[in-house]
Amino acid sequence: MLNTASGLIEYYTKYEDRIKSFYETLAEDERCAANRELFKSMAEGNEKHKKEVLRAYYEVITDAIEACYIRPLDETKYEVDTEITPDMTYEDLIKKAVEVEEKSRDFCAEAYRCTSGLLADVSVAFRRVSKSKAKRVDELKEILSKVGK
Amino acid sequence: MVLLEEPIKEPVMVKNYINGEFVESESEEQLDVINPATQKVIGKVPISLPDELNAAVDAALDAFEEWRKTPPLARARYMFRLKALLEEHFEESARIGVMEHGKTIDEFRGEVRRGIENVEVATGIPSLMMGYNLQDIAVGIDEMVVREPIGVFAIIAPFNFPYMIPFWFWPYAVATGNCVIIKPSSEVPLSQYKVAQLVDEVGFPPGVINFVNGDRRVVKAMLENPNISGYCFVGSTKVGKEVIYVGAAKQGKKAICQCSAKNYLVVMEDCDLERTTSSIMTSFFGNAGQRCLAGGNLAIVTKDDAFYRKVVNAVVEKAKRIVVGYGLDTEVTMGPVRSVDKKERIVGYIEKGIEEGAKLILDGRKPKIKGDYPETCFLGPTIFEDVTPDMVIAKEEIFGPVMPIIRFESLDEAIEAINTKTPYGNAATIYTSNGKYARQFVYEVKCGNIGINIGIVAPMAFFPFGGMRDSFFGDRHGQGRDAIEFFTERKVVISRWW
Numbered sequence: 001m002l003n004t005a006s007g008l009i010e011y012y013t014k015y016e017d018r019i020k021s022f023y024e025t026l027a028e029d030e031r032c033a034a035n036r037e038l039f040k041s042m043a044e045g046n047e048k049h050k051k052e053v054l055r056a057y058y059e060v061i062t063d064a065i066e067a068c069y070i071r072p073l074d075e076t077k078y079e080v081d082t083e084i085t086p087d088m089t090y091e092d093l094i095k096k097a098v099e100v101e102e103k104s105r106d107f108c109a110e111a112y113r114c115t116s117g118l119l120a121d122v123s124v125a126f127r128r129v130s131k132s133k134a135k136r137v138d139e140l141k142e143i144l145s146k147v148g149k
Numbered sequence: 150m151v152l153l154e155e156p157i158k159e160p161v162m163v164k165n166y167i168n169g170e171f172v173e174s175e176s177e178e179q180l181d182v183i184n185p186a187t188q189k190v191i192g193k194v195p196i197s198l199p200d201e202l203n204a205a206v207d208a209a210l211d212a213f214e215e216w217r218k219t220p221p222l223a224r225a226r227y228m229f230r231l232k233a234l235l236e237e238h239f240e241e242s243a244r245i246g247v248m249e250h251g252k253t254i255d256e257f258r259g260e261v262r263r264g265i266e267n268v269e270v271a272t273g274i275p276s277l278m279m280g281y282n283l284q285d286i287a288v289g290i291d292e293m294v295v296r297e298p299i300g301v302f303a304i305i306a307p308f309n310f311p312y313m314i315p316f317w318f319w320p321y322a323v324a325t326g327n328c329v330i331i332k333p334s335s336e337v338p339l340s341q342y343k344v345a346q347l348v349d350e351v352g353f354p355p356g357v358i359n360f361v362n363g364d365r366r367v368v369k370a371m372l373e374n375p376n377i378s379g380y381c382f383v384g385s386t387k388v389g390k391e392v393i394y395v396g397a398a399k400q401g402k403k404a405i406c407q408c409s410a411k412n413y414l415v416v417m418e419d420c421d422l423e424r425t426t427s428s429i430m431t432s433f434f435g436n437a438g439q440r441c442l443a444g445g446n447l448a449i450v451t452k453d454d455a456f457y458r459k460v461v462n463a464v465v466e467k468a469k470r471i472v473v474g475y476g477l478d479t480e481v482t483m484g485p486v487r488s489v490d491k492k493e494r495i496v497g498y499i500e501k502g503i504e505e506g507a508k509l510i511l512d513g514r515k516p517k518i519k520g521d522y523p524e525t526c527f528l529g530p531t532i533f534e535d536v537t538p539d540m541v542i543a544k545e546e547i548f549g550p551v552m553p554i555i556r557f558e559s560l561d562e563a564i565e566a567i568n569t570k571t572p573y574g575n576a577a578t579i580y581t582s583n584g585k586y587a588r589q590f591v592y593e594v595k596c597g598n599i600g601i602n603i604g605i606v607a608p609m610a611f612f613p614f615g616g617m618r619d620s621f622f623g624d625r626h627g628q629g630r631d632a633i634e635f636f637t638e639r640k641v642v643i644s645r646w647w
Contacts, residue, residue, distance in 0.1 A: 003472065006255045007479035010151045058239065058258065069430060069482055 002073040005122065008111060009057050011075055013050060019104055020046035022082035026097065031090045035143065042136060049129045056125035071114040078107035091147045098140045105133035152520075153254060153477040156244045161192035163338050163362055165201060166345040168208035169355025174201055174362070180335055185251040185485040185526040186475040192249070194338045197363040199370035202330065205359040206374050209301040209328035212356030217298045217326035219354075221275045224324050227353055228272040231320075234347040235265045246312050246340040247476040251484040251526065252436050254476055257312070264316035266610035267628060271320035277633050278325055290645045296637040298326030299403075300378040303371040305393070307384045308487055309439045309548075311337035312344070317614060317627035318381040318405070322636045323357060330359045330377070332367050336487060372396040379403030379635070381627065383441075386573070386619045394622035405635060406622040407614060409546045410575030411445040413567045414604065415590070416460055417560065418451050420580035425602070426463040428580070429552075432604030434471055434530050437486045438495075438550040441620070442576050442598065442605045446536070446543050447554045448563045457556055461534060464552070465511055468530040474519035481519060485526035486549055492526050495549030499531055502542040502553065507533040513550060538570040546573070560586055568595045574617030576606045597621060 002008045020043045026032045027039035080100045084093065108130035115123040161182070164171040174195030182192035216224075235242070239261055246257040270277075282293030302322045306315045311334055319329045333341035345360040361367055371377055372392070379402050382393040389406035397404035414429055432444035447464070451457050476484035486492050496514055503509055509531070516529030528550055536543050536553040543553050557563040560579075567577050578600030579590040587601045597615025600606035608614050613631035615621075625635035 003470075004253070004255055004479055004482055006253070006258070007151065010153075010479050058262070060262070069427060 002075050002114075003070060005057065005070055005115065008070060008073060008115070009054065009122075012053060012107075012111065015078075015080070015104070015107065016046050016050040016053075018082055019080060019100055020050075022080075022084070022100060023097075025084055026093060029084070029093070031088075032093060038139075038143075045132065045136070049132065052129060053122065053125045056121040060121040073110055073114045075107070078103050078110070080104060091144070094140060094144045094147060098137060098144060101133055101137045101140060105130050105137060108133060151479045152475070153244060153479065155248060155477065156241050157191045157248055157339070160190055161339055161342065163192055163194040163342050165195070165197055165205070165362055166349065166358075166360040167201070167205045168212075168359070169349070169353075171345075171349070172201075174198065176201070176363075180364075182249055182337070182339060183488070184248050185487055186522050188523050188525050192339050192342075194335050194362050196335065197361050197367055199366065199373075202361050202363070202367050202370040203374060205330050205361045206301055206376050208356035209330060209359055210356075210376050212354055213298075213300055213326075213328045216323075216328060216354060216357050219326070221278055221324070221326070224326065225272045225274050227351055228268055228274070228320060228324055230351045231347065232265060232268045232272065234350055235261075235268060235344075238343065238347060239265075242312060242340055242343050244477065245343055246337075247484070249337045249339045250308070250311060251487055252439075252476050253481055253484050254479065256436055256484075257476070260310055260313045263607070263610070264313040267316040268320045270610045270629065271324040274324035274633075277630070278637065280639070286643070290643060292641065292643045295640050295642060296325070296633070297640055299636065299638050301328050301330065301376055302379045302381065302636065303377050304329055304331045305368055305371070305380065305382045305384070306331065306333050306341070308334040308336045309436065309441070312340040314383050315341060315344070317383075317610075318632060319358065321628075321632035322381075323353070325633060325636045327378075327636050328357045328359075330361055330371065332361055332363060332371070335362060335364045338362050368392070375400070377402070379405075381405045381635075383407045383627075385409050390619070390622050403625075403635060404623050405625060405627055407441070407616050407627060408575075408620050408622065409573055410441045410443075410616075410620050411544065411546050411571040411573045412442060412576040412578070412596070412606075413446045413448050413563065414444045415448045415450060415560070415563050415567075415577070415579045417579065417581040417583065417586055418453065418456050419582045419586075420602070421582065422460065422463060425580040426460070426467055428602070428604035429464055430467050430471070430604075432578070433552045434468065434483050434550045435605065437483055437528070439486060439491075439548050440605070442607055443548075444552065444578075444604065445546060445571075446538075447552050448557055448566070449554065450557045450560050450563050452558050461510070461554060464554075465532055468511055468532060468552070471530050472519050473516045473527055473529050475522055478520060483530070483550065485522075486528055487526070489525055491549070492528055495528060495547055495551060498542055498545070498547045498549070498551060502533050502536070502540065502551075505540045505542065506535070507540060507542060507553065508535040510534055538566040544571050560589065564590065564593050568593070572619040575620035576600065576615075578603055578606060597626075 023043035513529030513531035613626035
């Protein structure tokens, strides 16, 4: 359970890095050759998301904004499975990407709720990232709908 | 759970920084710097000799004439370089601070950010330092006001915000063309030592910024040195008023003395209770209550027993969820208090509250500590109810994680208590959604920092840090325009050209 802003930031940093690494691997994977550029840009997007949240935290955190306590966030609900195995098909990989994006979108939405009211800038940053991830879900679902057609 | 890496691996041997060089003190007296969570010695700090302080003042005085002639734009650029280095070492500084002081990593990151913000404001010195003028005050005659630096200033820092508080003053002093001697708190000198190293890396001219470590003997030497033009002090009212302010006044010197507090947080029935109680938690228990802006008394204004009970239950429930432990553990929401003697003093107040007849509804004297740390400096949140404004625990600054709860029937009664039952006027807050109550509070309360639905009324760097009555002595405050005015003299020039 995450109960402090620092705990949340620490966890989120590693979380976003893991997803970034997942997309970097997909971009190099021959099974996803058709979407190489997309996955590269998604990995870059993860880096941007992380920087946006970290900037909001480190650049506005002050002792005046009740930074320490957040509403508890159960991070175990949002764990992402980023393992890629040789037996997975292109469709499996896109499905996995959709799952990863949905979980991380929901994680960021929950982080927004848990920090709202106390950590305004961090909260707003999480909301923006969550919206960005929602668009990525749509984009991946669009790709998935075309698989095999 | 994440336990962040400690940046200090071996005890740091603190040196003075005088005339652009790190020099070992010749004093044989040293103090251990102890991590209050682990009780490990993480540094040693000298109690410098008066001659060492005097040498720093001589160096500052020598540097002053050149430094004051350095154009403000060039002085600002030193500040930009310093800001970049402070950012680069942000996390390291915050973790050093947690190790020396005990507060949580979130709290110390906040402290570092607030320190840097003052440097950012000081980078604007070419605009901030401008005077003003008027043509033709009489035909052919013009008048103008110019601001000039004054000389050498002494900055005396407290233990509770070891990194931030010196920054309330010295960036403004130095950017306006003065030179400074900073005396960090001898209990917590390590984050300032890091700042001294970064100051050295920036390459300020030797003597412009000096750090001299020590205790009250260094302060005494500062007060006796005729070449110091003014003092900036943050600490207790007793020392601030009787030693610094009176000492400065006797010599016709300037002083900013920001002192003790007993801040009321007033809860009205129409407040947003969920957010209010969260805000109250940080105010009373953040920084383990060791801040001059901490909640000192929780005043619940109501005739309704059910509302009163609801607020009390909510704060007790939230306080019980506070995780006490080492501040580098990211699950911890309250660290230890700074030292054993401070803990004993706080426990003394808890015992006094019991003796006075207040009802102890949450006892923090035997806290559950997360992790395997000695309980030496740890306290949990403590809450009293049935407190009256005349009790000692309601009048004196406890400077620890203790919440006395006082019930009032009207806002008028609460304001009366704030203005008359404690000599201090540092801060006060009202939690309400009613504009009329808020306006009355702002208008009538005699405190220098007023919060409306804000638990810790900490002014940003571009505003002065307020304070009234026995919480402040002087006529200009730290930070912002007040600091610019404090560190400069205004010269009026009237000119006529035949």
